[in-house]
Amino acid sequence: MRSFVPPLSRMLLWPSLIIALSFWLKGGGEVGGGFPAGALAGLAVLLQYVVTGREQTRRYVVVRYAAPLAGVGLLLVVGTAFLPVLAGYTPVSLFPRPGQPGMGAGAFHLHTALIFEGGLMLIVFGLVVTVIDRFALSTANQGDEGP
Amino acid sequence: MPLWGPLLLPWVMACVLAFMDGRRAWVAWLGIASLAASLVCTALLLPQAWSGHPPEFVTGDWPVGVGIRLRADPLSIVYTLVSTAVLLGTLVYEHVAGGITSRSFPSLVVFLGAGLTGVFFTSDAFNFYVFFELAMTAAFALASYGEKARNLRAAFTFVVVNLMGSTLFLTAVVMLYLTTGTLDMQSIVAWGQAGAPYALDVPGTLLLCAFGVKLGFFPFHFWAPAVYRDAGPTVAALLAGALANIGSYGLLRFGADVMPQVLERARPLLEILGASSILYGSVLALSRRDTREVLAYASITQAGLIIAALGLGGREGLAAAVALALAGSVDKTALFLAQDRGGERARRAYSVAAFSTAGVPPTAGFWSKAWLLRAALERGHTWLAGLVVLASILSLLALFRAYQREQWLREGAALHRGTGAVVFALSLALVATGLWPEPLLRAGRDAIAGLGVLP
Amino acid sequence: MNLIASLVVGLLFACGVRMVLERELVRVACGTVLITNSSVLLILAGSFAERGEAVNVPQGYPVTDPVLQSLALTAIVIGFAVSALLLTLVHRTQRAHGSLRTDRLVEAEMKRVHDTEKEGP
Numbered sequence: 001m002r003s004f005v006p007p008l009s010r011m012l013l014w015p016s017l018i019i020a021l022s023f024w025l026k027g028g029g030e031v032g033g034g035f036p037a038g039a040l041a042g043l044a045v046l047l048q049y050v051v052t053g054r055e056q057t058r059r060y061v062v063v064r065y066a067a068p069l070a071g072v073g074l075l076l077v078v079g080t081a082f083l084p085v086l087a088g089y090t091p092v093s094l095f096p097r098p099g100q101p102g103m104g105a106g107a108f109h110l111h112t113a114l115i116f117e118g119g120l121m122l123i124v125f126g127l128v129v130t131v132i133d134r135f136a137l138s139t140a141n142q143g144d145e146g147p
Numbered sequence: 148m149p150l151w152g153p154l155l156l157p158w159v160m161a162c163v164l165a166f167m168d169g170r171r172a173w174v175a176w177l178g179i180a181s182l183a184a185s186l187v188c189t190a191l192l193l194p195q196a197w198s199g200h201p202p203e204f205v206t207g208d209w210p211v212g213v214g215i216r217l218r219a220d221p222l223s224i225v226y227t228l229v230s231t232a233v234l235l236g237t238l239v240y241e242h243v244a245g246g247i248t249s250r251s252f253p254s255l256v257v258f259l260g261a262g263l264t265g266v267f268f269t270s271d272a273f274n275f276y277v278f279f280e281l282a283m284t285a286a287f288a289l290a291s292y293g294e295k296a297r298n299l300r301a302a303f304t305f306v307v308v309n310l311m312g313s314t315l316f317l318t319a320v321v322m323l324y325l326t327t328g329t330l331d332m333q334s335i336v337a338w339g340q341a342g343a344p345y346a347l348d349v350p351g352t353l354l355l356c357a358f359g360v361k362l363g364f365f366p367f368h369f370w371a372p373a374v375y376r377d378a379g380p381t382v383a384a385l386l387a388g389a390l391a392n393i394g395s396y397g398l399l400r401f402g403a404d405v406m407p408q409v410l411e412r413a414r415p416l417l418e419i420l421g422a423s424s425i426l427y428g429s430v431l432a433l434s435r436r437d438t439r440e441v442l443a444y445a446s447i448t449q450a451g452l453i454i455a456a457l458g459l460g461g462r463e464g465l466a467a468a469v470a471l472a473l474a475g476s477v478d479k480t481a482l483f484l485a486q487d488r489g490g491e492r493a494r495r496a497y498s499v500a501a502f503s504t505a506g507v508p509p510t511a512g513f514w515s516k517a518w519l520l521r522a523a524l525e526r527g528h529t530w531l532a533g534l535v536v537l538a539s540i541l542s543l544l545a546l547f548r549a550y551q552r553e554q555w556l557r558e559g560a561a562l563h564r565g566t567g568a569v570v571f572a573l574s575l576a577l578v579a580t581g582l583w584p585e586p587l588l589r590a591g592r593d594a595i596a597g598l599g600v601l602p
Numbered sequence: 603m604n605l606i607a608s609l610v611v612g613l614l615f616a617c618g619v620r621m622v623l624e625r626e627l628v629r630v631a632c633g634t635v636l637i638t639n640s641s642v643l644l645i646l647a648g649s650f651a652e653r654g655e656a657v658n659v660p661q662g663y664p665v666t667d668p669v670l671q672s673l674a675l676t677a678i679v680i681g682f683a684v685s686a687l688l689l690t691l692v693h694r695t696q697r698a699h700g701s702l703r704t705d706r707l708v709e710a711e712m713k714r715v716h717d718t719e720k721e722g723p
Contacts, residue, residue, distance in 0.1 A: 035679050074162045082155045091151050092206035092214075124679070131686045135693065273673055280680045287687050296698040297714060300707055303630075303695060306688055307622065310634045313684075314641045317677055321641075324670070325648045377711070 009051040016044035020121070027117050034117030038124025045129050054136040063129055070126025076119030080112050148191035150202040150219055153227065154268060156185045157261035164254035175242040178253030182235040182260055189227045189264070196224045197593065203270065211331055218270040222404075222469065222594035226396050227267045229473050233388040233480045234260050236569055240484050241381040243565025249292055258285040259389065266393055272320045272330045272405075279316065279393060283309055286390050293379040301377035305386070308370040312360030319353035326350065332405050339406055351409035354401050362394025364450035365424035372435075375443035380487035383439065387446050388480030395453050395472040402457060403465050404598040410460065417458030422534055424451025429541035438486050438549040442479070445504055445542050449475040452538075455531060456519050463522040465598075466591035470515035473590065474580070478504045478512060481573040482546075484566070492567030496574035497550060505543035509581035514588065607647035614640035627692045627702045634688060638681035645674040 020041040027033035048057040058064055084093035095112045160181035167174045195202045196219050203218035205211055219227075238256045241247055262282025269275050287309070291302035324330050326346050327338040339347060359367035375383045402410040410417075428448030435441045453475070456468035481500035485493045503512030516535065523532040580587050614636050621633030649670035696702050699710065 033675070035675060039682075068166070071162060071165050074165070075159075078155075078158050078162060082151065082159075085149075085151055085155075090204045090206060090208050091155075094207055120679075124682075127683065127686065131690060134690065138693065138697070273676070277676060277680070280684070284680075284683060284687065287684065287691075291691060291694065294694075294698075296695075296710065299691065299695045299698050300711060303627065303691055306684075306691060307630060307634055310684060310688070311622075311637065314637050317641050318644060321645050321648055321670070321673065324673070330669070373711075 006051050009047050013044050013048060017041055020044070024117055024121050025114070027114075034120030035124055037117075038121040039128065041121070041125045042128025042132075045125075046132050049132055049136050054133070058133075063133070066126045066129035066133065068126075069122050070130065073119040073122025073124075073126060076122065077116055080116045080119065084112075148188055148195075150192065150204055150217060150268070153185045153188040153192065153264055154217070154261075156188055157181060157257050157264060160185075161254050161257040161261055164257055165251065167250075167254075169247050169250045169253040172242070172246075175238070175247055175253050178257050179235065179238055179242065181257055182231060182238060185260060185264065186228065186231045186235060189224060189231060192219055192224055195219075196221050201597065212329055212334065215274045216270040216331055216333070217268050217274075219268050220594075220597040221590070222396075222399065222597060223267040225469070225473060225590045225594055226392055227264050229476050230263045230267070230389045230392050231260055233476055234263075234385065236480060236573055237381050237384050237388070237484065240384075240566055240569040243569065244381075244488060249294070251288065252292060255285045255289050255292075256385070258282075259289065259385065263389060263393070267396060270332045272323055272332060272335065274330075275397075275400075276313075276317055276320050279397075280313060282390065282393065283313060286386060289382055289385060290374070290378055292382050297377040298379060298382075301374045304370050305374045305378070308360060312357045312367075315353050315360075316357035319350040319357060322350040322353065323347070332400075335405050339408060344408060347406050347409050348412070351401075351406055351413065354397070355413065358394040358397040358401075359420075360394075361397070362391055362450045362453070363447055364454050365420055365427050365447065368424070368428075368447045368450070371447060372440050372443040375446070375483075376437055376439045380439075380483055383442075384480045384483035387442075387483060388476050391446070391450070391479075392472065392476055394450070395468065398454075398457060399465065399468060399472075399598075403595070410457070414458050414460050417454050418528070418531065419458075421451045421453075421455025421458050422531060424448065424454060425534055425538045427451075429538040429545065432545035433541055433548070435545075435549075436552070438552070439483070441545050441549040442482050442486070445482070445546060446475075446479050448538055448542055449479065449504065452516070452519060452535065455535070456522065459519075459522045459526055459528065459531070461522070461526075462592075462595050463518070463525060466588075466595045467515060467518040467522050469594045470518055470587055470591040473587065474503065474511040474515045474577070477573060477577060481570055481577065484573070485570045486549075488566045490567045492571045494550075496567075496570035498547075499574035499577055501543065501546035501550065503577045503581070504546060506539045507543065509578065511577045511580035511584070511587055513581055514584040515591075518588070518591070604647065607643065611640050611644045611647065614643065625704050627695060627704065630704070631685070631688045631692050635681070635685045638677075638685065642674050642677050642681065645670050645677060649674075 020037040023032035023037035023040060024034055025032075027037070045057065045063055062069070081092045084095070085091055160178070164174065164178055164181070167177075169175060169178070192202060201218055201220040203216060205214040205216050207214050234256055238253065241252065247253065259282055262278050262285055265278030266275060266282060269278055287302065287306045290305045291299050320330070323335060327335050327342065329335060329338065356367065360370075363371040375387060378386065402413075425448050428444045428446075428451055432441050432444035432448065435444060449471070453468050453471050456464050456471055458464070459467070478500050481496055482504065485497035485500060487493075499510065503510035506512045506516035516539065520532050520535060523529075523535065618633045618636035618640060621629045621636060624630060624633070649667040692702070695707070699707060701707070
């Protein structure tokens, strides 16, 4: 049976990822942040897994390298927390310093917290996709062995 | 050495190790090296921590209350040193005992170290929860190490029970915040001195339950025998030796430091819980046949001793609790590791650790128990002192009955050099502390002197 | 508002405990998720009372406590990671045992204990 669901889900993937990115970018002052962004992106990929199956979904590079992405995110988080130490500041210092003029417009401001949130987003996304992938892999194997 | 050194190092190394295949020998050695390096970094903090102005910083240079304060007083330092040393010994053991079978094992152990260091250094109630959960998540993943059906069963029990404990702890932290309006521990202390006397009783009770689940004393002990029996021997050593330290540390930190007035009121309850745990653990240890179950019940007795020492209160009782926790942590690690493989050295290490657990001189366990006895007699609680002596005799019997039953004694299992060296080092530390107890006694006394205990 | 919130927290917690006592591992896992979420709701309910200042709110609007909101978010993240881990564990247990019922697992455990006892004296 040809259903409208697979094409629709494929159409939904990129808009969801873009909304996730916007969540991340405006997290500093408005509703959003790294965790909702990562969770949303993970859910978008989950939809692909459910609708089109593992093989189809793993064509996307982001999905194939989800686990290393989580590691990169973790390094980003630790890096933003501890790199200020090298410049003589206390850990988890915010740059530009509070009170200094920042860059950005509207809801978007450029500061190191953004990198931190980005790392968090990658961790959450990587974790969600890796767990989903494991489940998908084992159910696919069971399907082959099954009666 | 700046304070962030021992915090940063295990974090970065754990992240790096997560990318590598832990089954290779050099990756395991890298993990061992990073744990050893963070042990050295912590040791370098010792002079500063003892200087009267413990090293501390507030994240991001925010004012206290906005930023998170991290602080290393003597209590934090001694706990970090012992826990990291235990993790180091266990990782070395697992590597030389025939190789690590999971690619994430070294990284998870280092993550556990990072979480424990964070728990011990933080001075913020919620940050305590975050690091606590980090350590727990690493431990959850480690609990299923080995991948056999029995390991998985142990892991499932462990995860479900400890999740309950974490939830209770989270609730307690939120209640503390709602009552006092702050999460910084020193601000809570200030609030407690000025605020309503009974306001912190409910969060205090919840904290007792939460840390009771971690430490595994009497009414909260039910998960311990099943998990310690069915998890792999190294994992059991990690859980009993390093992770259970969170429980005793949390009780000391939140009880003696943050809410001394609640601890003061809870003392009779703690004494009863401690006494029943001592009795329960030592009697059931005698009735078990499986060596690891015997050890699990012995660890319940150990937890009961710590709780009883807390219940005795005062500087002497609390210092005895610190000494008991530190000596017990090394004891349990040595016992769990020594009963695994066998060999001449493992047998000797087992007997030394068993003597230390029972409190026979000259071992570290003897001094910590003697301290507890002195505190009990000073308070005039002769019944508790008698119970402690009885429990010591019963544990000695139980541990040596297990020793006689063990196959490695009868059949003389093949001597294994590497694993023998690890357990030998652990038992050597126990005997050395027994012969020269000054560091242990000073650690206990100064750790408590750094806290704001009621006189 | 506080009454409703506390009733819901209690209900969630009670359902969670009930499910943890079930015989099927998936239900046990779901029960722990419910319990975690009940504590998250408790945190949020604490922030209903108006205290603290929100980041970006026009003057005169009621505000909730931002600290508790951030605590809740952190608790959600941690709860999420742990429940993912727990589900993976359930899945692996199912593959190792071919069953998800706790009574089967207990049987397997008893059998193993029995076997080790027989090896003994």
